[in-house]
Amino acid sequence: MATSQLISNSDIAFSLKALRTNNPLVHCITNEVVQEITANVLLAAGASPAMVVGEGETEQFVEIASALSINVGTPFTTRIHIMKIAASKARHTGTPWVLDPVAAGGMVWRDQVIFSLMHLCPAAIRGNASEIRFLAGEGQGGKGVDSTDKSDEAVHAAMKLAKLYNTIVVVTGEKDYITDGTTTLHTTGGDPLITKVVGTGCSLSSLLAAFICLPGDKLRLAASCCAYVKKATEIAKKQCNGPGTFKPFYLDALYNLNPEDFHD
Amino acid sequence: MATSQLISNSDIAFSLKALRTNNPLVHCITNEVVQEITANVLLAAGASPAMVVGEGETEQFVEIASALSINVGTPFTTRIHIMKIAASKARHTGTPWVLDPVAAGGMVWRDQVIFSLMHLCPAAIRGNASEIRFLAGEGQGGKGVDSTDKSDEAVHAAMKLAKLYNTIVVVTGEKDYITDGTTTLHTTGGDPLITKVVGTGCSLSSLLAAFICLPGDKLRLAASCCAYVKKATEIAKKQCNGPGTFKPFYLDALYNLNPEDFHD
Amino acid sequence: MATSQLISNSDIAFSLKALRTNNPLVHCITNEVVQEITANVLLAAGASPAMVVGEGETEQFVEIASALSINVGTPFTTRIHIMKIAASKARHTGTPWVLDPVAAGGMVWRDQVIFSLMHLCPAAIRGNASEIRFLAGEGQGGKGVDSTDKSDEAVHAAMKLAKLYNTIVVVTGEKDYITDGTTTLHTTGGDPLITKVVGTGCSLSSLLAAFICLPGDKLRLAASCCAYVKKATEIAKKQCNGPGTFKPFYLDALYNLNPEDFHD
Numbered sequence: 001m002a003t004s005q006l007i008s009n010s011d012i013a014f015s016l017k018a019l020r021t022n023n024p025l026v027h028c029i030t031n032e033v034v035q036e037i038t039a040n041v042l043l044a045a046g047a048s049p050a051m052v053v054g055e056g057e058t059e060q061f062v063e064i065a066s067a068l069s070i071n072v073g074t075p076f077t078t079r080i081h082i083m084k085i086a087a088s089k090a091r092h093t094g095t096p097w098v099l100d101p102v103a104a105g106g107m108v109w110r111d112q113v114i115f116s117l118m119h120l121c122p123a124a125i126r127g128n129a130s131e132i133r134f135l136a137g138e139g140q141g142g143k144g145v146d147s148t149d150k151s152d153e154a155v156h157a158a159m160k161l162a163k164l165y166n167t168i169v170v171v172t173g174e175k176d177y178i179t180d181g182t183t184t185l186h187t188t189g190g191d192p193l194i195t196k197v198v199g200t201g202c203s204l205s206s207l208l209a210a211f212i213c214l215p216g217d218k219l220r221l222a223a224s225c226c227a228y229v230k231k232a233t234e235i236a237k238k239q240c241n242g243p244g245t246f247k248p249f250y251l252d253a254l255y256n257l258n259p260e261d262f263h264d
Numbered sequence: 265m266a267t268s269q270l271i272s273n274s275d276i277a278f279s280l281k282a283l284r285t286n287n288p289l290v291h292c293i294t295n296e297v298v299q300e301i302t303a304n305v306l307l308a309a310g311a312s313p314a315m316v317v318g319e320g321e322t323e324q325f326v327e328i329a330s331a332l333s334i335n336v337g338t339p340f341t342t343r344i345h346i347m348k349i350a351a352s353k354a355r356h357t358g359t360p361w362v363l364d365p366v367a368a369g370g371m372v373w374r375d376q377v378i379f380s381l382m383h384l385c386p387a388a389i390r391g392n393a394s395e396i397r398f399l400a401g402e403g404q405g406g407k408g409v410d411s412t413d414k415s416d417e418a419v420h421a422a423m424k425l426a427k428l429y430n431t432i433v434v435v436t437g438e439k440d441y442i443t444d445g446t447t448t449l450h451t452t453g454g455d456p457l458i459t460k461v462v463g464t465g466c467s468l469s470s471l472l473a474a475f476i477c478l479p480g481d482k483l484r485l486a487a488s489c490c491a492y493v494k495k496a497t498e499i500a501k502k503q504c505n506g507p508g509t510f511k512p513f514y515l516d517a518l519y520n521l522n523p524e525d526f527h528d
Numbered sequence: 529m530a531t532s533q534l535i536s537n538s539d540i541a542f543s544l545k546a547l548r549t550n551n552p553l554v555h556c557i558t559n560e561v562v563q564e565i566t567a568n569v570l571l572a573a574g575a576s577p578a579m580v581v582g583e584g585e586t587e588q589f590v591e592i593a594s595a596l597s598i599n600v601g602t603p604f605t606t607r608i609h610i611m612k613i614a615a616s617k618a619r620h621t622g623t624p625w626v627l628d629p630v631a632a633g634g635m636v637w638r639d640q641v642i643f644s645l646m647h648l649c650p651a652a653i654r655g656n657a658s659e660i661r662f663l664a665g666e667g668q669g670g671k672g673v674d675s676t677d678k679s680d681e682a683v684h685a686a687m688k689l690a691k692l693y694n695t696i697v698v699v700t701g702e703k704d705y706i707t708d709g710t711t712t713l714h715t716t717g718g719d720p721l722i723t724k725v726v727g728t729g730c731s732l733s734s735l736l737a738a739f740i741c742l743p744g745d746k747l748r749l750a751a752s753c754c755a756y757v758k759k760a761t762e763i764a765k766k767q768c769n770g771p772g773t774f775k776p777f778y779l780d781a782l783y784n785l786n787p788e789d790f791h792d
Contacts, residue, residue, distance in 0.1 A: 308724060316602070317560075317604055318604050318605075318637060318638065319605050512775065518772075519771050
């Protein structure tokens with residue numbers, strides 16, 4: 001396995017402070033299932049979400065927004081068209097955008113959508129190990145939307161993919177790996193209970209868009225986002241009694257965590 | 265600033281009692297993000313929500329419903345078509361309907377949709393200060409879906425808009441103002457934490473539809489709805505530890521508040 | 529009223545154990561309002577949800593999935609087309625699928641959709657008393673999405689419908705009745721507060737799909753699903769203070785209940 005470095009607390013504190021100061025406006029084009037949790041995660045963290053998908057306003061909103069998040073969780077023809085328009089516009093305006101390639105490797109039609117979006121220069125791609133391995137030409141994808149691989153097993157694939165598309169690749173799992181193909185950072189902590197709450201991975205991708213548009217080193221900003229989520233996960237895990245109570249405590253933790261909570 | 269009067273507890277008690285007695289059926293055509301919280305707010309308060317958007321049934325359902333709520337938060341062509349059909353039908357059948365002009369002033373295409381709906385005689389329009397100011401021909405709209413103005417600064421615009429469209433205009437914010445252009449009522453209380461939970465404003469608009477279809481004075485019914493929500497917000501704020509736990513406590517408070525809780 | 533038998537604890541324990549062992553992948557084509565709670569209910573219970581609605585991938589996913597769930601809560605033309613494609617494919621591949629005929633009897637257009645889906649051989653139909661009575665040719669449907677009849681009054685209709693379509697019919701309410709037209713099982717318990725949380729009925733239908741695809745007697749698997757939900761409802765009711773806090777506790781209860789909790 002390639003060498004990776006743990007993101008530092010000072011980086012996380014710096015990034016979270018930048019988020020709270022800048023309150024970025026994040027344009028989200030996401031799947032039908034996770035729209036509410038995505039908006040609530042962004043609000044709790046300190047960003048402003050806006051779900052804009054209209055034929056006559058998507059392009060204009062890409063110009064207004066600080067960042068764009070595209071998630072292919074429940075693609076259908078008219079929405080895919082909007083995703084491509086938005087990503088093309090973002091490429092043109094230089095608006096950083098994040099791709100979440102949900103269930104890549106599972107279905108031929110969806111994979112075509114994902115690859116056509118990948119060619120529109122996302123600033124970051126965030127997936128689970130099975131998705132990232134598939135996109136890098138390894139493995140067969142997961143089970144539905146769930147990974148059948150561990151994140152450790154996808155680090156090489158993530159680096160390869162990052163180099164190929166000149167982007168940041170984030171593989172989330174027991175550990176999260178964040179790489180630009182040369183340097184790889186990681187985060188530890190969290191709790192697997194988070195996988196029993198729908199939209200926690202998808203909303204992380206949208207939160208990643210909020211972080212990578214901030215001033216600073218993109219790789220550290222992205223890794224800080226992951227570390228902040230891991231920390232909120234741990235706090236919620238201690239308070240909850242299952243996936244139902246996990247969610248409100250998780251949002252509270254995102255809201256209550258401050259830069260000064262990250263120190264050595 | 266124009267003079268306004270605080271809604272009385274006896275009016276709130278009267279209105280909430282009417283809601284619980286009549287259990288109105290509210291037809292909601294709302295945005296993709298807030299459908300669940302909208303339904304849950306209406307259920308907790310004592311109304312019956314029904315989200316009906318089908319090409320072949322929307323007109324029929326307007327006839328069945330007690331009230332209609334239209335929210336343009338995530339407009340797209342086919343859904344806008346349904347909104348116009350529903351509002352036209354409601355105008356024809358005399359079904360009271362409420363318009364939530366989400367992000368008015370932000371994008372040209374959306375503004376056209378909003379103005380064309382406003383001409384279909386809504387019984388009430390509910391927005392934040394930036395939205396209402398824009399619709400009245402003042403200001404430039406907010407930041408994405410968020411207001412950049414205070415509700416105090418939109419009272420004059422609300423009155424102007426109410427007169428122009430012969431409707432009730434509700435501006436929500438730190439104080440809520442409810443006006444028919446001549447008489448203006450207001451509510452106090454609440455807590456800004458509610459703005460960190462997506463759909464609390466949108467669901468208020470749908471709840472407003474539930475209240476204004478009840479027998480009684482429309483302006484006082486509308487103001488009572490706002491006051492009831494402010495009260496539930498205060499209760500939830502005291503119990504919660506952030507926006508995550510706010511939401512379940514807020515729904516509980518809407519459910520547990522009774523007419524007799526509003527007395528002098 | 530026809531004779532029915534209470535589902536036994538040993539059957540429930542057997543069924544829940546099978547669910548946890550098999551972790552079925554459930555393809556959900558459901559309404560706009562309940563997608564998140566549906567996914568969270570399936571995850572909490574121990575199944576894997578996947579919402580797949582794309583024109584180019586729905587048929588392929590029916591082949592991959594263990595079961596299919598179709599809910600007509602917010603039908604519109606393009607989605608109805610996908611529902612029919614999915615149900616036809618499921619019939620062809622022998623994938624068990626469940627139909628939730630939301631608001632049957634309320635609108636002509638929707639009823640046509642429901643009847644055309646019923647001819648595609650669902651393994652089970654789950655509705656409230658008003659919906660099931662209407663589909664069996666009795667009664668006039670409910671009020672919006674709410675039942676105006678009691679489940680006791682729909683047992684005969686459920687049996688008739690089950691025989692006519694050679695399927696399992698589940699009527700939920702104060703008691704749930706589960707019948708194949710010859711044998712009828714029932715469950716007791718639960719709490720009416722669950723009707724104040726949107727999507728609890730709809731998500732039960734998707735959970736039913738997860739249970740009926742398991743190895744074992746389909747009627748007992750379906751009744752076990754209902755009994756497990758009734759038990760989780762009781763636990764959540766004791767912990768909550770209204771419909772807002774009910775939901776997280778309900779999901780926790782689904783997650784924490786184990787086969788060994790069902791014993792005589």
